[in-house]
Every structure is written in structure tokens, then in C-alpha cells.
Amino acid sequence: MIVINSISKDHTTTEVIRWLIALGVTDFVRIDSDVEDIEFVGYNGIDSFIISKNGIPINLFESKSYWYRRGGAISFFKSKLKDMKLSQDLNLEKKLIGNISSENRALNDYIKQFVAHRSPVSLGSYSNSSLNKLHVLDLARQFGIKTPGTFVINTKKELSRKLMENGPLITKAISEGVSIYNVNHSYYSYTEEINESDLVNISDVFFPSLFQKKVDKKFEIRVFFLGDRFYSMVILSQRNKQTEVDFRKYDERKPNRFLPFRLPAEIELKLAALFKALDLNTGSADFVVDKNNEYFFLEINPVGQFSMVSYPCNYYLEKEVAKFLIN
Amino acid sequence: MSSYIDCDSYFLVFADCIPTRGAKNSTICDLTRTTLEVFPSSFYPFFEIFRKSTVKEIYIDLELESHIEFTKFLDFLLEKEYGMFVDDLDLFPELEKRWESPELINNAIVDVRLRKHDFGVIFDQLNSLGCVYVQLRCFESLYTIQELSDVIKLAEDKSIQSIELIIKYHTSFTDQDYVDLYNDHVLISSLFVHSAPENKVLIADFGYKGEDQILKQEIHREIHFYTMPITGASHCGIIDAKYFSIGDVQSFMHNISYNSCLNKKISIDEEGLIKNCPSMTHDFGSIDDNILIDVVAIESFRGVWGVNKDLINVCRSCEFRAVCTDCRAYIESPDDFLSKPLKCGYNPNDGTWTDWAEGKEHAIVHYGIDI
Incomplete structure (x- = not known):
């Protein structure tokens, strides 16, 4: 049996499953953390670890292959909890619910750990699905991978000094960028360039924020890592002011080119070591290449959208992932 | 005119800009910007030379009198942004010429005139x-809007991701009926109404009343009404520059590897006959007596899927x-299955378009096509 953790709207998961079926696999289960069709049934510690999907029991001991694609914890008790009164004391009730939800999280963590260890084939990692960017940059440097000068700054004074020393900087979230919708607007945060001229709009003291020296970019590289292979793509966006700092800002008239790329073997070796140190056998890595052909590592996203590499480069990565899970 | 004669770099033609050699003229198709440009075939060999030699x-290898022409060609490629100068070509591999898909059948055409198919069985x-x-x-107009809605419902929770709906205008339905039909079914990807009293466009917004422009744009769907009637399958098959499919990498690779119109397609015509395409005369029996998966297993049914243009006379x-x-x-x-499409008026040997029907009386009569 192949067990897949994902979320219901993840198109990539759907495509991989289509390939699994085409390759003759019938025994698989997709667990979407945002759909309430999974129930906990029981674990005896020996040979039976049962959850159910739409009432159909699944023994996780039978998992031969596991893919942690993405997604968080399943709420095993959510529907029942709604009708329960745990205490008359509201404060106490809130704390009890907090207890139950941390129990739920721990149980969920264990299920994922259990399946990952139990399955001879395991791809992706829930426990490493959210990396700390600053830590990964440190590690990358240890493996001899260049990174842009990186600072965390919280005062205008210091920012101004760094701008003077380094020239233009970029800023981005330390964790995840903003992605918020309400009925009338969508809010996203991108990687933004910061110049001396931006200082007038910045307050004297602000939340500690991540800044990096802006690389004089020739092009960007997105690398998908699977098992022991790298699938790389170059993004040519430098002709275009709008996408110069962040290629996600599309320009429909002059769209960026996303082309197959062969990462130099030396960079591949170092990057493989970095993935290994992070205990990840899949993920997406970003680089910028400067005008002197130096490769600067930016970050690793363990649950990145590899379809955005697969389609333009004609790599059929969804099929490769399916084949990985079958082996 | 400036020349690139001292350029020690290679000229990289981007992997998404793909040249195709023709008898007189050649083309370069930009898959990212979805454009197609024509140039004389005498320049085509440069695309191979670019992968071996610096500019x-x-x-140096060119005759002196060809320098100006070559410089002009480089100017053209640079101006169109089909490539750039690079020091290391090995970093930029070409796109693999390959197309695969996991499904046995990708798309189906179902025609309706006077017979009500069993859509439950078909879906x-x-x-x-x-x-x-x-x-x-x-x-x-065999079906009412309500009946159409019931038909679409039968396709829900299946492999089918979208349905393109082409229906005949009927006076008993209001604009709102058409909009409701669209709004009620996420499966409907587009809705065309033919034989309408006027050409017009209705907007379906799936009930979104917010102000977010990006979301609005994503949700926004148009229902197109055309006065032109669609009376049958014989309207199909016209080859014209406006129908050229310049899309993404996958559709290009599909088109060069297979017969992109017929590959992984199955059709049920207005009589319920199973065919590769409703316009074809040959059928594989009625949907009443046959199961589609058995038809797909027949080698001759799948044979046409691999007939790409390299196999077709003239097209090649x-x-x-x-x-x-x-x-x-x-x-x-x-009588010759590998002859060029009847409704194509292009002659690649002299690069001219003429009226396709000229001199084709025999075939026109054979197929009973009204022009």
C-alpha cells in the first residue's frame, strides 16, 4: 500500500496519483489534512495501526511506500468536540481544548513518523517540512555553498549603514511570506528590493527583519531534488524590471522563460550534501547566478511546487515521483 | 550595420524557441510568448551550427558575401529575443522531444441531434x-436547460475535469437560464450558443460579489452567443493559420509526436456510433452494443493516433x-490515408495560401460537404 499525505487542492498530488494508476497501482490511500474523512480507529503496538477513510479501515502496518507531500494535522475529534461541554468554567474549558489539540498533534506526528519508518520507501518529511531559512543558510555555507550576505536588522540606523556598505539589499520573510485573502482583496508578500530611497518610509525601529545583499543577477535557478537526482530550471527574467527581484511577479506581455538547465556538478555535490544534512530526500532549492557566474544559494522549500519545474522543462516529474514510490 | 564577428561566445537559441524546417520557408515557434515567425529555409542550418561553433x-567559416545576411539573421533572433550569447552552452540543454500522459483516453466528443444518448453509461x-x-x-435543441443540467450532473465525481458545451439557441430560455446553467456546474469550462438571434456575450461570475480584481478575473467566465448555426460535424477540419496551436511545451511536444487531434480521443456521433472523430466515416459499432474500453483496445482504433505530420504527404x-x-x-x-488535409490551401513548396476547394471537386463530392 502507498500512503500519501497531502491537502485536497494540491494538483501535483492528483497528477502523481494519475501516474500511479497508469503504472498499475491500485492500492494507495490519499490523506488530505483539510478533509474530514479520516477517523482514528486503534493502535495495538504490534501489528495493527488502523485509521479509516470514509469508513474504510486502513492498517498502516501495511504501508510499503509513504509520501509526505504536504499538509498538517488531521483533527480526529473535532466534530465530537463541538457538542461536548468539558467544563462550566470557560477559562478551564479553553485550556482543556488546548490540551486535547496538543494530544491530537502529537498523535498525528506519531502517525506520520510511524508510516515514514515503517515504509521501505519514504519520500519527503513532515518533521522537516518547515525549515528555518537562517539555519539552512548557515548549513549551506558550511558545505561550501555561497550565500548572499545575510543580516537581521531592526533599526533604520543599522539598515542605512548596511545599505551604505553593501549597496541595494533585498528583504523577505524569515518564515513564510504573507498570503492572506478577504472578500475584496488578496495580500501577498514577495521578495522586495530595499534602497536608500526607501528609508524615508521606514520607521526608526521595526520588527527584526531579514535582509540580504542584492546579487547582481544574471539568472535564477530552481532545482527539484528527488532521491539522488537533480532536475534544474533556469528562469530568465532579467530583461524585465517587474520581475527583476522576484520572478513570481509575472509580466504577461514579456513572460519569463523557464528553461531546462544543467547545474554544474560541483554545485550538485554540495547541494546533495546539504539535503542529506537536513535529512530530506526531496525538495526545491533556489539559486541566483551573478554576472561572474557565481552561484548563490537562497533557500530550500521541502514542499515546493515542482510542477512549475516539470511542465516548462518537460521533465515529467509527476511520473518520476510515482516511479520513486513504486520502487 | 554592426556585426558580431568578434564575438567569442556561443549563440544560445532558447529551448522554448523551436525551429521547424519547411520546403521553402521555416518557422520558429516561441512557446513562452506563443508566437510564430517565418524565415527563409536557407537560414535553418544555422540552428545546428549554433550548437557547435562560436559566433x-x-x-570565419562563412563566405564573405554571406556575412551581411548572417548578421541580419542574428539581429532578427536577438530582436525577437529568441536567444542570447552565452559562454557555456552545456548549461542549457534542449527540451526533450517527448510526450506522455497517464490516461488511456484524454478527450471525448459526444454529438447530439435527435437521439438521446444514455449519458450515465457514456460517462x-x-x-x-x-x-x-x-x-x-x-x-x-433536443434538451431543455434542466435536462442539460441533469446530463452534466452525471459527469460529476469522475475523471472528467471539464466539459465544453455547444448548444443551439432556443427562444424558451432566458439569458438568466444560460447563466444559471454555467454557474451551477463547475464542470462546464465553456459554453457556446449557436443559431442565436444576435452575437453577444453574457458574463457568469459564480455569485462572487467582492472587489478583488485578481479573483474577479479568475472567476469571470463568458458565454458566447453566435448567430452562425452549427449544423453538423462536416464543419470541422479547416486548416488555417488562425487555428494553429501555439500553446505550452506539452501541447507542442504532443503535436510533433502524435496526431494531436485524434490521439487519445474517442467520439460518439449523433447516431451513437463510436468513432475516432465524429466527422469520420468509419465506425467501431454502436455505443448500445459495445463498450468503449474494448474499442480502445482495437489496434486499428489506436493506429491513427500515431499518424503525425512527418508521415503525411506534403505536411512533412x-x-x-x-x-x-x-x-x-x-x-x-x-483513398490515400496519408494524403494532406482536404481543407488546407497551403503549399509549402511555394509558400502560398489559396482557396482549398479549388480543384478538389472529387473529394468534396465524396464527403458530401456543402461549401
């Missing part, structure tokens, strides 16, 4: 084939073959 070496069988897209063409030397859909239902010599 300077190319100039179940398409589901077992993994069919992703369905086009439902109604030449007559046409510079548009990588973006042309082809048509195997109406062909110039009905």
Missing part, C-alpha cells in the same frame, strides 16, 4: 478510461507542421 567561428465508461475533457455538441515538408492540428477525416485523396 566568431561561424563568421461511466469514459471514467474507466480516465477521460479528462468532454465536448458536448448539440446541433438541435511544411514549416507549420509543428503547430498544425491536421485533419484525418477530410483528406485530399480519400
Whole structure:
């Protein structure tokens, strides 16, 4: 049996499953953390670890292959909890619910750990699905991978000094960028360039924020890592002011080119070591290449959208992932 | 004029800009910007030379009198942004010429005139084939809007991801009925109404009343009304530059590897006959007596899928073959399956378009086409 953790709207998961079926696999289960069709049934510690999907029991001991694609914890008790009164004391009730939800999280963590260890084939990692960017940059440097000068700054004074020393900087979230919708607007945060001229709009003291020296970019590289292979793509966006700092800002008239790329073997070796140190056998890595052909590592996203590499480069990565899970 | 004669770099033609050699003219198709440019075939060999020699070496190897022409060609490629100068070509591999898809059947056409098909059976069988897209063409107003809605419902929770709906205008339905039909079914990807009293467009917004422009744009769907009637399958098969398919990498690779119109397609015509395409005369029996998966297993049913333009007379030397859909239902010599599409007026040997019907009386009569 192949067990897949994902979320219901993840198109990539759907495509991989289509390939699994085409390759003759019938025994698989997709667990979407945002759909309430999974129930906990029981674990005896020996040979039976049962959850159910739409009432159909699944023994996780039978998992031969596991893919942690993405997604968080399943709420095993959510529907029942709604009708329960745990205490008359509201404060106490809130704390009890907090207890139950941390129990739920721990149980969920264990299920994922259990399946990952139990399955001879395991791809992706829930426990490493959210990396700390600053830590990964440190590690990358240890493996001899260049990174842009990186600072965390919280005062205008210091920012101004760094701008003077380094020239233009970029800023981005330390964790995840903003992605918020309400009925009338969508809010996203991108990687933004910061110049001396931006200082007038910045307050004297602000939340500690991540800044990096802006690389004089020739092009960007997105690398998908699977098992022991790298699938790389170059993004040519430098002709275009709008996408110069962040290629996600599309320009429909002059769209960026996303082309197959062969990462130099030396960079591949170092990057493989970095993935290994992070205990990840899949993920997406970003680089910028400067005008002197130096490769600067930016970050690793363990649950990145590899379809955005697969389609333009004609790599059929969804099929490769399916084949990985079958082996 | 500036020259690139001292340039020690290679000229990289981007992997998404793909040249196709034709008899007189050649084309370069930019898959990212979805454009197609024509140039004389005498320049085509440079695309191979670019992968071997630096620009300077190319100039040295050229006759002096060709320098100006070559410089002009480089100017053209640079101006169109089809490439750039690079020091290391090995970093930029070409796109692999390969196309695959996991489903047995990708798309189906179901025609409706006077016979009410058993859509429950049809959609179940398409589901077992993994069919992703369905086009439902109604030449007559056989169904009410409510009945159409019931038909679409039968396709829900199956492999089918979208349905293109072409229906005939009927006076008993209001604009709101059409909009409601669209809004009620996420499966409907587009809705065309033919034989309408006027050409117009209605907007479906799925009930979104917010102000977010991006979301609005994403949700925004148009229902197109055309006065032109669609009376039958014989309208199909016209080859014209406006139908060239310049899309993404996958559709290009599909088009050069297979017969992109027929590959992984199955059709049920207005009589319920199973065919590769409703316009074709040959059928594989009625849907009443046959199961689609058995038909797909027949070698001769799948045989036409692999007939790409490299196998077709005339087309194989046409510079548009990588973006042309082809048509195997109406062909110039009905007895020769590899003859060029009947409704194509292009001659790649002299690079001219003429009226396709000229001198084709024999085939026109054979197929009973009204012009």
C-alpha cells in the first residue's frame, strides 16, 4: 500500500496519483489534512495501526511506500468536540481544548513518523517540512555553498549603514511570506528590493527583519531534488524590471522563460550534501547566478511546487515521483 | 550595420524557441510568448551550427558575401529575443522531444441531434478510461436547460475535469437560464450558443460579489452567443493559420509526436456510433452494443493516433507542421490515408495560401460537404 499525505487542492498530488494508476497501482490511500474523512480507529503496538477513510479501515502496518507531500494535522475529534461541554468554567474549558489539540498533534506526528519508518520507501518529511531559512543558510555555507550576505536588522540606523556598505539589499520573510485573502482583496508578500530611497518610509525601529545583499543577477535557478537526482530550471527574467527581484511577479506581455538547465556538478555535490544534512530526500532549492557566474544559494522549500519545474522543462516529474514510490 | 564577428561566445537559441524546417520557408515557434515567425529555409542550418561553433567561428567559416545576411539573421533572433550569447552552452540543454500522459483516453466528443444518448453509461465508461475533457455538441435543441443540467450532473465525481458545451439557441430560455446553467456546474469550462438571434456575450461570475480584481478575473467566465448555426460535424477540419496551436511545451511536444487531434480521443456521433472523430466515416459499432474500453483496445482504433505530420504527404515538408492540428477525416485523396488535409490551401513548396476547394471537386463530392 502507498500512503500519501497531502491537502485536497494540491494538483501535483492528483497528477502523481494519475501516474500511479497508469503504472498499475491500485492500492494507495490519499490523506488530505483539510478533509474530514479520516477517523482514528486503534493502535495495538504490534501489528495493527488502523485509521479509516470514509469508513474504510486502513492498517498502516501495511504501508510499503509513504509520501509526505504536504499538509498538517488531521483533527480526529473535532466534530465530537463541538457538542461536548468539558467544563462550566470557560477559562478551564479553553485550556482543556488546548490540551486535547496538543494530544491530537502529537498523535498525528506519531502517525506520520510511524508510516515514514515503517515504509521501505519514504519520500519527503513532515518533521522537516518547515525549515528555518537562517539555519539552512548557515548549513549551506558550511558545505561550501555561497550565500548572499545575510543580516537581521531592526533599526533604520543599522539598515542605512548596511545599505551604505553593501549597496541595494533585498528583504523577505524569515518564515513564510504573507498570503492572506478577504472578500475584496488578496495580500501577498514577495521578495522586495530595499534602497536608500526607501528609508524615508521606514520607521526608526521595526520588527527584526531579514535582509540580504542584492546579487547582481544574471539568472535564477530552481532545482527539484528527488532521491539522488537533480532536475534544474533556469528562469530568465532579467530583461524585465517587474520581475527583476522576484520572478513570481509575472509580466504577461514579456513572460519569463523557464528553461531546462544543467547545474554544474560541483554545485550538485554540495547541494546533495546539504539535503542529506537536513535529512530530506526531496525538495526545491533556489539559486541566483551573478554576472561572474557565481552561484548563490537562497533557500530550500521541502514542499515546493515542482510542477512549475516539470511542465516548462518537460521533465515529467509527476511520473518520476510515482516511479520513486513504486520502487 | 554592426556585426558580431568578434564575438567569442556561443549563440544560445532558447529551448522554448523551436525551429521547424519547411520546403521553402521555416518557422520558429516561441512557446513562452506563443508566437510564430517565418524565415527563409536557407537560414535553418544555422540552428545546428549554433550548437557547435562560436559566433566568431561561424563568421570565419562563412563566405564573405554571406556575412551581411548572417548578421541580419542574428539581429532578427536577438530582436525577437529568441536567444542570447552565452559562454557555456552545456548549461542549457534542449527540451526533450517527448510526450506522455497517464490516461488511456484524454478527450471525448459526444454529438447530439435527435437521439438521446444514455449519458450515465457514456460517462461511466469514459471514467474507466480516465477521460479528462468532454465536448458536448448539440446541433438541435433536443434538451431543455434542466435536462442539460441533469446530463452534466452525471459527469460529476469522475475523471472528467471539464466539459465544453455547444448548444443551439432556443427562444424558451432566458439569458438568466444560460447563466444559471454555467454557474451551477463547475464542470462546464465553456459554453457556446449557436443559431442565436444576435452575437453577444453574457458574463457568469459564480455569485462572487467582492472587489478583488485578481479573483474577479479568475472567476469571470463568458458565454458566447453566435448567430452562425452549427449544423453538423462536416464543419470541422479547416486548416488555417488562425487555428494553429501555439500553446505550452506539452501541447507542442504532443503535436510533433502524435496526431494531436485524434490521439487519445474517442467520439460518439449523433447516431451513437463510436468513432475516432465524429466527422469520420468509419465506425467501431454502436455505443448500445459495445463498450468503449474494448474499442480502445482495437489496434486499428489506436493506429491513427500515431499518424503525425512527418508521415503525411506534403505536411512533412511544411514549416507549420509543428503547430498544425491536421485533419484525418477530410483528406485530399480519400483513398490515400496519408494524403494532406482536404481543407488546407497551403503549399509549402511555394509558400502560398489559396482557396482549398479549388480543384478538389472529387473529394468534396465524396464527403458530401456543402461549401
